[in-house]
Amino acid sequence: MTERGLLIVLSGPSGVGKGTVRKAIFDNYNNDFDYSVSMTTRKQREGEVDGVDYYFRTKEQFEHLIREDGLLEYAEYVGNYYGTPLEYVNKTLDEGRDVFLEIEVQGALKVREKMPEGIFVFLSPPDLEELNSRIVNRGTDTHEMIEKRMTKAVEELKLIQYYDYVVENDTVNNAARKIRNIIESEHLKVTRNLKEFAEIIEEME
Numbered sequence: 325m326t327e328r329g330l331l332i333v334l335s336g337p338s339g340v341g342k343g344t345v346r347k348a349i350f351d352n353y354n355n356d357f358d359y360s361v362s363m364t365t366r367k368q369r370e371g372e373v374d375g376v377d378y379y380f381r382t383k384e385q386f387e388h389l390i391r392e393d394g395l396l397e398y399a400e401y402v403g404n405y406y407g408t409p410l411e412y413v414n415k416t417l418d419e420g421r422d423v424f425l426e427i428e429v430q431g432a433l434k435v436r437e438k439m440p441e442g443i444f445v446f447l448s449p450p451d452l453e454e455l456n457s458r459i460v461n462r463g464t465d466t467h468e469m470i471e472k473r474m475t476k477a478v479e480e481l482k483l484i485q486y487y488d489y490v491v492e493n494d495t496v497n498n499a500a501r502k503i504r505n506i507i508e509s510e511h512l513k514v515t516r517n518l519k520e521f522a523e524i525i526e527e528m529e
């Protein structure tokens with residue numbers, strides 16, 4: 325039987341750098357895990373590719389999938405839906421491959437309830453001022469949206485206690501390296517557990 329893959333969930337407040345750090349992990353390391361592309365109803369930004377950055381869908385299509393139980397989790401985030409297609413996650417884990425999710429905190433908590441065996445990593449900003457300037461510098465949000473994101477971020481930071489690991493996004497490369505190390509050490513744990521298990525069985529025989 326193939327050993328089930330690990331589910332890795334990267335979350336944290338909007339604007340902290342989740343997308344940037346995720347990209348660095350996938351670009352800089354020879355990864356043996358797959359990225360789960362999310363579905364969203366938000367507008368496609370310039371340069372974004374459907375099926376690569378997100379599956380861009382209408383509200384009706386998204387709500388249809390909710391009714392069909394086709395999402396592992398979903399959240400409404402500043403006026404749009406975001407969700408994780410369930411089938412891809414289950415299929416990939418069953419094949420023994422790790423799956424990497426990059427989602428906001430409400431969704432991450434829902435995944436924690438459904439799949440507590442996952443590895444939950446909270447990406448934190450060095451401080452709130454830096455978070456604000458990252459959102460401003462990104463240049464994708466109106467003034468009103470930035471205010472909304474910051475208010476939400478303060479609430480989201482309070483949920484840090486539900487995570488297995490907290491990684492400060494000081495520099496992108498540092499954060500990517502730390503997350504990569506976490507995944508490797510979690511794999512070693514699984515291997516060790518399996519070895520210990522095999523030894524126990526051997527002793528029993």
Ligand SMILES: Nc1nc2c(ncn2[C@@H]2O[C@H](COP(=O)(O)OP(=O)(O)O)[C@@H](O)[C@H]2O)c(=O)[nH]1
Nearest residue numbers: 338339343362398399406407408426427428431
């Ligand atoms: N719950 C949930 N959140 C998601 C999903 N995909 C993306 N997000 C999060 O939704 C938030 C808004 O995403 P987006 O509009 O792309 O903004 P950006 O990631 O801040 O550029 C971010 O915090 C994403 O991490 C998903 O499948 N489920």
Ligand SMILES: Nc1ncnc2c1ncn2[C@@H]1O[C@H](COP(=O)(O)OP(=O)(O)O)[C@@H](O)[C@H]1O
Nearest residue numbers: 338339340341342343344458462493494495496
């Ligand atoms: N370690 C970092 N130092 C400085 N700027 C960063 C860092 N990580 C991300 N950024 C910048 O912060 C902004 C928000 O990052 P993004 O990845 O879109 O965040 P999120 O996906 O969490 O909403 C982007 O402009 C990005 O270039």
